[in-house]
Amino acid sequence: MNEELAAALKPWPKVPACYGWLSLDRRGHWRLQGERIEHAGLIAFLNAHYHADEAGNWLVDNGPQRVYVRLEYLPWVVRLRPDGSLLTHTGQTTVARAPVLVDQDGCIVLDTAVGPALLHDLDLADFVAALCDETGQPVSEAALLALFEGETRQAILWRDLPLQPVRSAELPARFGFQPDPSP
Structure with missing residues (x-):
């Protein structure tokens, strides 16, 4: 050797x-x-x-x-790509699974193939534009605001995935991650 x-x-x-x-x-x-x-x-x-x-x-x-x-929030941050896919902050392509979560501040949490991801804030307008109800009709601002407050008055869908309210404080336990590791 x-x-x-x-x-x-x-x-x-x-x-x-x-x-x-x-x-x-x-x-x-x-x-x-x-x-x-x-x-x-x-x-x-x-x-x-x-x-x-x-x-x-x-x-x-x-x-x-x-x-x-x-x-600062979740282990992954994703961007919407023009082809409809999601791109992580590390450059990986991933897909979202149901449900899509919306926290009390309007942050969009996606359960993806790589783990829980925050939708980049620059993509929120495109995300909201793609929301619809069960009949494919655009969602009202009142329905969105109710969702931010934890209410679900009507079904709201993004790419056929249902949206659900969540409190941001629940995310670490829900997805099993430590936001601030310590020895």
Whole structure:
């Protein structure tokens, strides 16, 4: 065995996990100690190594070190694409499943194939324009406001998926994630 291969096979040193430094904001931007990360290479690295552990903590593996991510809202942020698909903040294409949740502030929560996702706020107008009732008719503003307040006076659909009210405080338990991991 050559020296290079032997060095590659050595176990990683024990390094402490990192908490409180890395976060994901409501627009899917990575932040380091509150400052938005702009470096394309670092963003690509974070996107490629982002995942959840068995306890519902979201993190990035940095070699042997686990860097836990504080979530401003949800583990994923998605954008609506012109073809109707959803694109995550990490660049993955995903699909939504029923139900679509609307919190008390009008935030749209999608249960996607990759996990719970917040719809990017720049896509809210297109989202609302696609809402309809069971007969395919546009939804009234009053019906939407009632949904924000937790009432369901009539069925509201987005891409044939029903909308349901939810309180944002319920989301971590509902989807099994830790918004602010700690040791």
